[in-house]
Amino acid sequence: MDFLLLTKSTTFIIGPIATVLGYIMEGIYNLGVHNIAACIILFTIIVNLILLPLTIKQQKFMKLNAVMQPEIAAIQKKYKGKQQDQAAMQKQNMEVQAVYQKYGTTPTGGCLQTVLQLPIMFALYQVIYRIPAYVSGIKEVLMNVVTPVMQQPGYIDKIAELATSNKLPIEKIDYSVADKMVDLFGKFNAAAWNQLKEIFPSLQNVISENSDKFLHMNSLFGGMNLTEAPGFKISVALIIPILAGLTQWLSVKTMNTAPTDPDAPGAGAMKSMNTVMPIMSVIFCISFPIGIGIYWVASSTVRMVMQLGINQYMKKINVDDMIKANIEKKNKKRQKKGLPPINANATIKSANKASEVAAKKKEMEEERAKKAAVNSTDYYKNKSENLGTIASRARMVQNYNEKKGKK
Structure with a gap:
């Protein structure tokens, strides 16, 4: 995985915020705090404040x-x-x-x-993942090595082999681009820097001077590389x-x-x-x-x-x-909109009153339906006779027609 990417974040909203926070990080570095771990701690304190x-x-x-x-x-x-x-x-x-x-x-x-x-x-x-993109001082130290390395014949194959031996990502890295080389060197530990000196012996002094600076910047308690995961x-x-x-x-x-x-x-x-x-x-x-x-x-x-x-x-x-x-x-905002002020007690009372009205209305509807059912039953009960005769059945039909005619 690429954990340090030289390109700044361009994500919507997050990108501009990261740029502002990057200025804070670079400001801390420029004040003389040249250890990334210390920068992160001070950075965290400032942002939380x-x-x-x-x-x-x-x-x-x-x-x-x-x-x-x-x-x-x-x-x-x-x-x-x-x-x-x-x-x-x-x-x-x-x-x-x-x-x-x-x-x-x-x-x-x-x-x-x-x-x-x-x-x-x-x-x-984003700022912490991509520190070289936001702190120019760190990028400059790495560029001091990248520039002469890229001038060496056949450096691409040699760097690719070095990355593979150290289990660093190689598939998506274009070693002809300086920024990509900075990304790669930003992941180097002490062993990888020593290998780089062996591969390019003519650059030993340049590599030693700048790798020592970077390892000091990028380590905690003098040994833990900040770009490595504990695992x-x-x-x-x-x-x-x-x-x-x-x-x-x-x-x-x-x-x-x-x-x-x-x-x-x-x-x-x-x-x-x-x-x-x-x-x-x-x-x-x-x-x-x-x-x-x-x-x-x-x-x-x-x-x-x-x-x-x-x-x-x-x-x-x-x-x-x-x-x-x-x-x-809230009342000041309502006043600007031309709305009446809120009275907390009145609001509670109105809500309770509305609930009571709704409950009463539902109760009246249920009572009306119940009464209608009772009236209908009583109507036929009072007017019905012995349903066993033809006359009583005729009377029932007549009663039904009379009731329908009244509606």
Whole structure:
């Protein structure tokens, strides 16, 4: 697999965001942080701080949701088993919507922050996968070797053989393109660089000088190559996926501090996700390059530390104040549209009144149908005689015709 690609991402939305994040990464490098692992850690801290306002908004919605959920669960329980009853479902939706309006929010109130964060997260991965494309200083070090190597006779066959012996991808790499050569050299470990010196002995000094720089940039604890995946084998690199799983678990624990109703919708799925996510983190970081694993560990650690601070901040926020602020914000938007302001209590009352009217209407319709059936039975019962005679049968037909004639 190609994990470091010199070409920048051009994916819709994600590409431009990755370019902006790439400027941050290059800025960190230009400040003198010439180790990619250290750049990734600082990069992760900065990006999470940028996303902090969105995270706080999401936490506020979660706090409101914890208060709303018992009311919503009670409404859903009230209409349980009536999914086929259209009128009942309409009443349920009205009552649930009234609860959201009462608290000045919407069912999608917590989704916007998540939706905004997703493209940023995907763009982060692109920058880390393609670091030479976004950090010109790293590309320059590799180009110092690529340029003289490409001037050597028969270099393509020699490089292809070197890539094959080191189990590096060769099928889709055009070694006549400098950027592709940079991609390839970006995956080299110490052994591969030594082989390259043996293949081109006249370039030993150039290769040694620049490979030492690159290995220093692209290693963790002086030995782990950031472009290599730990794999399912015993090695020091396995500390990265283990830390990824542990920090993910601690991050989840710090986020889920409020007690949850086990009968609440989605509670079971959330509990399963809290267990599955740390396990998936371990598996992903075993399969992905160590550089991605470092980002995963750093991101979970930063979120955990930030969450501890957010938890203290949220304890000081009064739910009533949040509701008041939400309703005031909604009313300002409604005022601009020329709509009347929302009154939370009035909204609840109107929803309840609408439910009562709908229930009364249904009850009256059922009573009317029942009464009509009784009247019809009584009509024939009172006017019928002994049905065994021809006269009584004739009378029954006459009664039926009279009744039809009255309609």
